[in-house]
Amino acid sequence: MSHTLGIDIFFKKEFMQFTGSFKDRGAIYSLLNLSEEQRLGGVVTTSAGNHAQALAYQGRKLNIPVTVVMPNQAPLVKVNSCKDLQATVILHGDRFDQAKAYAMAYGKKHNLLYINGYDHPDILAGQGTVGLEILEDVPDVDCIVVPVGGGGLIAGIAAAVKHLKPNTKIIGVESQRCPSWTTAESHGRPVPCPISKKGAKNSISDGLSVIEVGVNSYATAHPLMDKIVTVSEDYICLAILQLLENEKSVVEGAGAAGFAAILAGLLPELKGQKVVTVLCGGNIDITVLGRVIDRALMMQGRLCRFNCVISDRAGGLAEMLSIIAENGASVKDIMHDRMSLPSFVYKTSVRMTVETRDQSHATQLRTALHEHYGGELNWKAE
Numbered sequence: 001m002s003h004t005l006g007i008d009i010f011f012k013k014e015f016m017q018f019t020g021s022f023k024d025r026g027a028i029y030s031l032l033n034l035s036e037e038q039r040l041g042g043v044v045t046t047s048a049g050n051h052a053q054a055l056a057y058q059g060r061k062l063n064i065p066v067t068v069v070m071p072n073q074a075p076l077v078k079v080n081s082c083k084d085l086q087a088t089v090i091l092h093g094d095r096f097d098q099a100k101a102y103a104m105a106y107g108k109k110h111n112l113l114y115i116n117g118y119d120h121p122d123i124l125a126g127q128g129t130v131g132l133e134i135l136e137d138v139p140d141v142d143c144i145v146v147p148v149g150g151g152g153l154i155a156g157i158a159a160a161v162k163h164l165k166p167n168t169k170i171i172g173v174e175s176q177r178c179p180s181w182t183t184a185e186s187h188g189r190p191v192p193c194p195i196s197k198k199g200a201k202n203s204i205s206d207g208l209s210v211i212e213v214g215v216n217s218y219a220t221a222h223p224l225m226d227k228i229v230t231v232s233e234d235y236i237c238l239a240i241l242q243l244l245e246n247e248k249s250v251v252e253g254a255g256a257a258g259f260a261a262i263l264a265g266l267l268p269e270l271k272g273q274k275v276v277t278v279l280c281g282g283n284i285d286i287t288v289l290g291r292v293i294d295r296a297l298m299m300q301g302r303l304c305r306f307n308c309v310i311s312d313r314a315g316g317l318a319e320m321l322s323i324i325a326e327n328g329a330s331v332k333d334i335m336h337d338r339m340s341l342p343s344f345v346y347k348t349s350v351r352m353t354v355e356t357r358d359q360s361h362a363t364q365l366r367t368a369l370h371e372h373y374g375g376e377l378n379w380k381a382e
Contacts, residue, residue, distance in 0.1 A: 049078025118150025119214025
């Protein structure tokens, strides 16, 4: 992969932590620093899933009661994991900020300490150990690429790495659907991001779906970061697929964001450099993973979809299948739709999904079908 990209790339595989993300680090450090009274009372937090799981797991080990409030769209794998870890789980709101407001009110009512998963000082300190380990394993690293949601991870890494190796570049990456850090930079301080409010519940990168970045995180990381970029979710899907195929690593959308920015060509200055990108989480629903894979295959031209009007007489479908077979493609699924052509008794519309080798092979098939069917072919763009 390094040869293909022209970058000497290393992956910090935080998805291999017990709860599937880097969040275990900040969770254990923050809980160990609680007073005896706070331990007995318990804690409450808000999370799209990973911080919730980490706090629940570490809380169970330390015998500290944990309540987590998660948005309604939180991945089922994360919700069930928290329940299995004996945390009290409350689903509330369609966005992170709505869940957070409820959690803070709930904690006040029940006398529970609220632990912010991306802005509590102890959380930031715990996440900073990721940076320390990167410098231990790759001491001559030129740049570290970090996914950005609320900012806790990049704040911890930046503080640790810039203190020990000031010349190492720190680059943040966020989803185009939730550009809350970019919004904060344009305003000079953390503010609610209107784009994130709309995009959060439809983002594959649920772990980055924070409406407003943390105040402590922003104050810590902003002066230390060298660059922030936003990446499309299409490239995040592609990054998930490439990590699955090439690294045998199952990574969630948030975890793949840094690698996605490299694939998208957003960081050309990294060519020839030694780069570490943090794969910060791996908690993705299996059903979502299937859709992500299909989307990425379409981007690569390895999965194609099209509609075509063909003859509904004997041999009509066989004629199309013959063209597909002659061009070396494989039919994945097909559906007839006779009702959409009421004026053509002897014609039918077919919707077909086919597997091809790559973009050039897909173009070859499209050309062959167009030569035969002309305007009756409607090729679905990626």
